[in-house]
Amino acid sequence: MWKTILRRVLIMIPELIILSVLVFLMAKAMPGDPFTGQINPKDSLTQIHHLMRINGLYDPWYEQYWHWVVHLFHGDLGTSYEYQEPVTRIIAQRAGNTLWLALLTMILTYVIALPLGIYAGRHEGHLQDTLVRIYTYATMSVPFFVVLVLGSWIFGYGLNWFPTSGSVSPTASGFLPVLLSRLGHMILPAVLGALFATSSITQYLRSGIIDAKHSDYVMTAQSKGVPMKAIYKHHIFRNALLPIAAFAGYSITGLLGGSIFVEQIFSYPGMGLLFLNAINYRDYTVITALVLLYGFLNLMGTLLSDIALSAIDPRVRVK
Amino acid sequence: MAKQFLDIKDVNTSFEMDGKYYNAISDINLHVNSNEFLAVVGESGCGKSTLAKTIMGLHDPAYTKISGQVDFEGHDLLKMSEKQLNHYRGSKMGMIFQDPLSSLNPLKKVKDQISESLDYHTKLNSKQKNDRVIKLLGEVGIDDPKLIANEFPYQLSGGMRQRVLIAIAIACEPDLIIADEPTTALDVTIQAQILDVLRKIRKENHSSIILITHDLGVVADTADRVAVMYAGQIVEVGTVQQIFEHPLHPYTRSLLRSMPELNTTSDDLYVIDGQVPSLKKMPKTGDRFAPRIPWIKASEHEKNPVMHDVGNEHFVRCSCYKHFYFPDQKKVSENNG
Numbered sequence: 001m002w003k004t005i006l007r008r009v010l011i012m013i014p015e016l017i018i019l020s021v022l023v024f025l026m027a028k029a030m031p032g033d034p035f036t037g038q039i040n041p042k043d044s045l046t047q048i049h050h051l052m053r054i055n056g057l058y059d060p061w062y063e064q065y066w067h068w069v070v071h072l073f074h075g076d077l078g079t080s081y082e083y084q085e086p087v088t089r090i091i092a093q094r095a096g097n098t099l100w101l102a103l104l105t106m107i108l109t110y111v112i113a114l115p116l117g118i119y120a121g122r123h124e125g126h127l128q129d130t131l132v133r134i135y136t137y138a139t140m141s142v143p144f145f146v147v148l149v150l151g152s153w154i155f156g157y158g159l160n161w162f163p164t165s166g167s168v169s170p171t172a173s174g175f176l177p178v179l180l181s182r183l184g185h186m187i188l189p190a191v192l193g194a195l196f197a198t199s200s201i202t203q204y205l206r207s208g209i210i211d212a213k214h215s216d217y218v219m220t221a222q223s224k225g226v227p228m229k230a231i232y233k234h235h236i237f238r239n240a241l242l243p244i245a246a247f248a249g250y251s252i253t254g255l256l257g258g259s260i261f262v263e264q265i266f267s268y269p270g271m272g273l274l275f276l277n278a279i280n281y282r283d284y285t286v287i288t289a290l291v292l293l294y295g296f297l298n299l300m301g302t303l304l305s306d307i308a309l310s311a312i313d314p315r316v317r318v319k
Numbered sequence: 320m321a322k323q324f325l326d327i328k329d330v331n332t333s334f335e336m337d338g339k340y341y342n343a344i345s346d347i348n349l350h351v352n353s354n355e356f357l358a359v360v361g362e363s364g365c366g367k368s369t370l371a372k373t374i375m376g377l378h379d380p381a382y383t384k385i386s387g388q389v390d391f392e393g394h395d396l397l398k399m400s401e402k403q404l405n406h407y408r409g410s411k412m413g414m415i416f417q418d419p420l421s422s423l424n425p426l427k428k429v430k431d432q433i434s435e436s437l438d439y440h441t442k443l444n445s446k447q448k449n450d451r452v453i454k455l456l457g458e459v460g461i462d463d464p465k466l467i468a469n470e471f472p473y474q475l476s477g478g479m480r481q482r483v484l485i486a487i488a489i490a491c492e493p494d495l496i497i498a499d500e501p502t503t504a505l506d507v508t509i510q511a512q513i514l515d516v517l518r519k520i521r522k523e524n525h526s527s528i529i530l531i532t533h534d535l536g537v538v539a540d541t542a543d544r545v546a547v548m549y550a551g552q553i554v555e556v557g558t559v560q561q562i563f564e565h566p567l568h569p570y571t572r573s574l575l576r577s578m579p580e581l582n583t584t585s586d587d588l589y590v591i592d593g594q595v596p597s598l599k600k601m602p603k604t605g606d607r608f609a610p611r612i613p614w615i616k617a618s619e620h621e622k623n624p625v626m627h628d629v630g631n632e633h634f635v636r637c638s639c640y641k642h643f644y645f646p647d648q649k650k651v652s653e654n655n656g
Binding site for chain 1: 432
């Protein structure tokens with residue numbers, strides 16, 4: 001088990017190097033230069049060339065890359081042109097909001113999806129299963145942003161149950177009121193996000209249970225005289241969880257990256273909204289940093305999935 | 320005569336397909352004596368496995384209708400609740416399955432899969448269970464039982480897995496073991512070893528064994544009695560000597576004649592033309608084998624063939640056996656061979 005994890009972490013090192021080179025080269029390929037917008041428009045082009053030269057922008061790309069990596073390791077991802085602040089500080093401010101929203105969404109997702117998937121799988125072909133499948137098809141086929149806009153319109157503007165923008169009310173002060181206000185801002189986007197995420201997990205689990213239920217080892221267990229309840233517990237669930245485990249890491253990183261849809265529609269100041277704004281304002285340093293971070297999160301996601309899988313399935317463990 | 324401890328009476332099992340029920344096995348009457356080795360033979364799709372699963376109660380009740388009686392030590396298994404049946408399964412009867420690859424849970428260690436049976440039917444503590452698992456693995460011919468007990472199924476070869484499945488089936492020393500084509504997925508040398516293990520268990524545990532197979536060679540040197548099945552029915556039952564030396568039913572005779580011998584070439588291998596009718600096309604009346612022996616006149620088959628006692632517990636279905644002959648020199652064209 002530990003060997004598997006160690007091996008997987010070691011594999012991540014070359015992956016990270018390749019990722020950083022790609023992100024760096026893509027940033028280099030972006031049009032424009034960092035100074036045009038920052039200097040006096042009356043200054044000549046030679047001035048810009050001079051700035052480029054002293055800042056090392058005419059050095060060979062691998063030297064520039066090396067400088068960038070060294071800065072990266074010092075926690076320096078450059079300064080945002082838009083906010084005139086270090087990129088790391090901007091991301092740190094947003095990361096917390098996204099993290100909490102992601103956590104709540106994830107908990108809600110699994111709290112809804114696991115029982116639904118198990119329930120549908122157990123009653124395969126019956127009314128219960130049909131109802132669950134109608135739910136999953138409905139949530140899967142309606143576009144996510146439609147659900148979000150409708151949800152925000154009905155429960156936010158119409159019923160006025162939840163705030164429709166921001167992450168915390170400016171009037172809240174003190175630990176508990178701030179906490180409650182944060183929760184209040186998160187519930188609607190989290191529930192709607194979970195609603196969307198449940199459909200695929202429910203389907204995965206449902207088909208996992210059905211596959212496991214009809215497998216030969218279940219018949220072996222029955223022939224041992226094991227009651228069906230115990231067969232579900234000891235044989236069917238664990239096997240049905242394999243596809244979920246393989247999927248879990250990715251879904252976690254997807255949420256951590258911050259959903260652009262959710263954050264845009266609810267004006268929730270997280271990483272997704274930051275990314276969208278950075279693209280709108282051509283804020284290259286922020287874009288580069290976020291792309292690098294998303295890439296890193298994706299690698300972490302596959303790592304998490306592999307660890308979860310190897311915890312359940314002995315076949316993927318390394319001897 | 321030995322005690323008949325399993326007595327199957329008028330059993331019919333039908334499966335639901337597209338809203339209708341189709342008979343997979345019909346009018347099964349068969350008994351097993353204690354400490355007897357009974358072989359059930361027949362082509363694929365003739366209902367052998369359906370019979371085995373019917374005895375063990377492994378069919379999904381939502382899609383299956385079963386009628387008749389399966390008396391096991393005086394109790395009708397078909398009338399038992401799931402809970403009562405679980406009391407019998409594993410402890411008094413065990414089953415060995417056909418595919419050793421898929422019949423073991425890939426996520427559980429061998430020892431846990433064997434001791435699961437002990438969990439439900441014995442009061443052994445965990446150390447005793449562990450010892451028992453090691454002993455069982457030794458009994459089924461595994462050389463390093465302590466090592467294998469801690470392995471996962473994927474780490475074992477097909478033959479080893481089949482031995483593990485046998486160890487599971489015999490964990491509580493059941494009186495009846497049903498082996499459903501236990502050697503089909505294995506290569507020939509392993510087949511012989513697995514059969515040796517079954518023979519040994521029968522001798523040492525005094526169990527009865529129902530061996531389901533399509534391999535007549537296996538039957539000849541293992542079984543005491545043979546039941547031949549065709550299209551969901553038993554067509555002939557008798558001792559090994561009766562079946563192999565004086566086969567009566569046209570199907571049994573055709574089967575035996577289609578067994579290749581060492582000097583048989585594909586040209587003179589006897590082939591039974593046609594195929595087993597599918598469940599949906601099963602004829603309601605008449606001899607189900609008649610379409611495959613068209614040279615026998617229809618009048619020589621019974622309208623509703625029944626089993627005839629031809630003496631010494633040798634039974635055969637339909638009186639057409641009295642008139643059966645092989646069309647002489649019937650050869651097979653090479654593209655059929």
